[in-house]
Amino acid sequence: MTEVKKTIEYINERIRSGDAVVVTAEEMVQIVKEKGSVKAAREVDVVTTGTFGAMCSSGAFLNFGHSDPPIKFGGGEIYLNDVPAYAGLAAVDTYIGATSMSVSRGMEYGGGHVIEDLVRGREVVLRGRGYSTDCYPRKEIETVITIEDLNQAILCSPRNAYQRYRAAANSRDETIYTYMGMLLPNFGNVTFSGAGVLSPLTKDPTYETIGIGTRIFLGGGKGYIFWEGTQHDPKRGLGTIAVVGDLKQMKPRYLRGCTIHRYGTSLYVGLGVPIPILNERIAQSAGLDETQIKTEVLDYGVPRRDRPVLREVSYAELRSGEIELAGKSVPVSPLGSFKLAREIALTLKEWIERGEFLLSQPLQRLPSDSVCRPMKQAEVTPLVRDVMTKEVITGRADYPIAEAAKILREKNIDHLPIVDEKGKLIGIVTSWDIATSIGTKKNRLSEVMTTRVITAHEDEPVDFVARTLEKHKISGVPVVNSGMEVKGILTSEDISRLLGRRKK
Amino acid sequence: MKRKVFIRYSSQKAEEPILASVIKESGLLVNILYANITGKGGEILISFDASEAEMDRILTLFREKGVEVWETERTIELDRELCFDCGACISVCPTKALRLNQDFSLELNEEKCICCEVCVSMCPVRALRISSKL
Numbered sequence: 278m279t280e281v282k283k284t285i286e287y288i289n290e291r292i293r294s295g296d297a298v299v300v301t302a303e304e305m306v307q308i309v310k311e312k313g314s315v316k317a318a319r320e321v322d323v324v325t326t327g328t329f330g331a332m333c334s335s336g337a338f339l340n341f342g343h344s345d346p347p348i349k350f351g352g353g354e355i356y357l358n359d360v361p362a363y364a365g366l367a368a369v370d371t372y373i374g375a376t377s378m379s380v381s382r383g384m385e386y387g388g389g390h391v392i393e394d395l396v397r398g399r400e401v402v403l404r405g406r407g408y409s410t411d412c413y414p415r416k417e418i419e420t421v422i423t424i425e426d427l428n429q430a431i432l433c434s435p436r437n438a439y440q441r442y443r444a445a446a447n448s449r450d451e452t453i454y455t456y457m458g459m460l461l462p463n464f465g466n467v468t469f470s471g472a473g474v475l476s477p478l479t480k481d482p483t484y485e486t487i488g489i490g491t492r493i494f495l496g497g498g499k500g501y502i503f504w505e506g507t508q509h510d511p512k513r514g515l516g517t518i519a520v521v522g523d524l525k526q527m528k529p530r531y532l533r534g535c536t537i538h539r540y541g542t543s544l545y546v547g548l549g550v551p552i553p554i555l556n557e558r559i560a561q562s563a564g565l566d567e568t569q570i571k572t573e574v575l576d577y578g579v580p581r582r583d584r585p586v587l588r589e590v591s592y593a594e595l596r597s598g599e600i601e602l603a604g605k606s607v608p609v610s611p612l613g614s615f616k617l618a619r620e621i622a623l624t625l626k627e628w629i630e631r632g633e634f635l636l637s638q639p640l641q642r643l644p645s646d647s648v649c650r651p652m653k654q655a656e657v658t659p660l661v662r663d664v665m666t667k668e669v670i671t672g673r674a675d676y677p678i679a680e681a682a683k684i685l686r687e688k689n690i691d692h693l694p695i696v697d698e699k700g701k702l703i704g705i706v707t708s709w710d711i712a713t714s715i716g717t718k719k720n721r722l723s724e725v726m727t728t729r730v731i732t733a734h735e736d737e738p739v740d741f742v743a744r745t746l747e748k749h750k751i752s753g754v755p756v757v758n759s760g761m762e763v764k765g766i767l768t769s770e771d772i773s774r775l776l777g778r779r780k781k
Numbered sequence: 782m783k784r785k786v787f788i789r790y791s792s793q794k795a796e797e798p799i800l801a802s803v804i805k806e807s808g809l810l811v812n813i814l815y816a817n818i819t820g821k822g823g824e825i826l827i828s829f830d831a832s833e834a835e836m837d838r839i840l841t842l843f844r845e846k847g848v849e850v851w852e853t854e855r856t857i858e859l860d861r862e863l864c865f866d867c868g869a870c871i872s873v874c875p876t877k878a879l880r881l882n883q884d885f886s887l888e889l890n891e892e893k894c895i896c897c898e899v900c901v902s903m904c905p906v907r908a909l910r911i912s913s914k915l
């Protein structure tokens with residue numbers, strides 16, 4: 278039971294009469310600290326939140342109207358500024374998703390940029406193809422449109438505004454490029470997303486006031502929550518929402534196309550949810566400060582679904598710009614803009630204070646007990662140890678080149694890992710190294726071998742090693758244990774054999 | 782005074798150890814800020830402490846070896862119109878030239894910037910650019 282009991286209707290009455298007390302989630306922290314949650318619940322009617330970050334599961338439905346003679350894009354192809362849009366709806370409807378990439382400019386321009394350009398009122402080239410029917414005879418069209426020319430432009434995203442998100446670091450010896458941005462080698466930096474103290478779902482973590490039909494700030498206009506977000510995972514504090522709103526009302530300041538370097542394109546979305554303070558329980562959670570909001574730092578250097586947790590961390594620590602990791606102080610970057618999150622919470626506050634924005638009674642609360650499951654995979658993830666060649670022929674640095682050439686030829690192999698007297702890997706020689714040494718004065722393997730060897734481990738997934746080979750343009754890697762002893766060798770041939778089997 | 786010098790190599794000169802020999806002849810302590818050299822030539826940006834007179838001597842040494850060289854004020858430029866103050870660029874900067882201030886706006890300290898360009902690719906909206914006031 279709660280001491281304070283208010284209803285959304287009562288709060289709306291107060292908004293209409295101009296009496297409602299509206300504060301941002303940042304301001305609420307102070308109020309709850311000073312007055313306690315019961316008093317805060319009595320005094321405050323609404324707490325506004327805000328977040329501004331890259332949300333890849335974003336996109337928009339567009340309707341172009343019919344051409345003359347009419348064309349049916351459904352079953353054909355649609356491009357907006359060369360970015361492929363979905364052509365699996367009726368004649369002239371489409372869905373443009375944030376991560377779709379330009380066929381001419383690649384990652385530099387994507388669906389997120391198309392949405393931003395539309396909102397900016399810029400011209401967008403529409404190119405499409407149909408297969409021609411008796412009722413839709415036309416096969417091709419190219420035209421220029423602006424958002425004004427569209428019948429409907431509806432921002433509609435299946436997953437936005439994660440309750441909180443994991444921070445990222447990288448244990449590998451090389452820079453990696455992820456959706457969490459560039460991660461420097463050997464825990465060189467940490468990145469995190471989520472607005473912390475202003476984060477919408479964090480402020481009502483059991484979704485007492487949030488659900489289907491909740492009116493929100495979306496991209497600078499008004500929008501609605503229409504469902505739980507995909508991958509909604511409330512039990513682990515990782516709730517999400519699916520949102521919808523009229524793109525024509527939105528502002529480019531709060532919807533920005535972006536390129537995450539060597540990862541892909543996305544859309545930065547500004548979103549804010551008003552939390553009606555119906556009782557002291559909600560006042561309490563709406564007043565949580567950043568030392569109380571925790572997340573984990575994960576090792577993105579491990580390319581698996583379940584990445585190792587490096588440590589627990591509070592948003593307050595992340596916000597400070599530096600955290601302790603692996604025994605050193607590491608610089609931290611937010612990925613979302615706290616400045617804009619704050620601006621959104623303030624804007625929403627003003628809208629409500631001016632009586633322009635009323636709260637809505639959710640038709641159904643978001644589920645608070647469902648779980649997010651992993652993909653069901655038909656085959657077990659093959660690991661290096663399942664595919665590698667275990668009988669490895671190794672060489673020594675002082676072998677004459679001619680002898681190594683003979684070994685490679687006779688055994689019909691391309692890679693010769695070089696080990697020291699204790700069996701530890703110190704280099705590798707390929708048939709290419711040997712071929713290019715012919716005619717030079719070199720005669721020992723130590724003179725031609727590569728000493729900075731790229732290796733694999735037995736328990737790594739084969740797909741990861743396939744990417745390593747591609748990235749470094751090499752055709753095989755020695756498999757080593759933690760003591761650098763050679764346990765096997767994995768070549769692109771072994772991998773293609775496996776992939777060939779997969780396709781059957 | 783800290784000076785920055787930009788050296789452009791032609792394809793014939795790319796293989797010669799020009800920088801190394803200038804360092805040897807002048808006894809200069811050089812910091813390489815940026816280097817991008819392939820068989821087709823390329824560019825190097827270095828910085829060092831030098832007076833006006835020393836600067837002339839060093840530029841002459843480079844010119845004698847047949848490369849294009851000039852003092853540059855090449856800097857990183859922040860486009861305030863594009864930047865939305867996310868802060869993604871901060872943690873990749875090796876010299877802490879980027880930071881968020883009290884009201885969470887991005888600040889670029891040009892004094893500290895070495896023009897390494899790492900932040901350029903981290904920025905999701907291309908608000909950071911190398912400008913070459915050559």
Ligand code: SF4
Nearest residue numbers: 874894895897898900
């Ligand atoms: S170019 Fe960018 S990352 Fe490099 S020093 Fe300057 S501000 Fe820092």
Ligand code: SF4
Nearest residue numbers: 864865867868870904
């Ligand atoms: S990454 Fe780009 S948008 Fe973000 S703060 Fe840095 S310059 Fe601004």
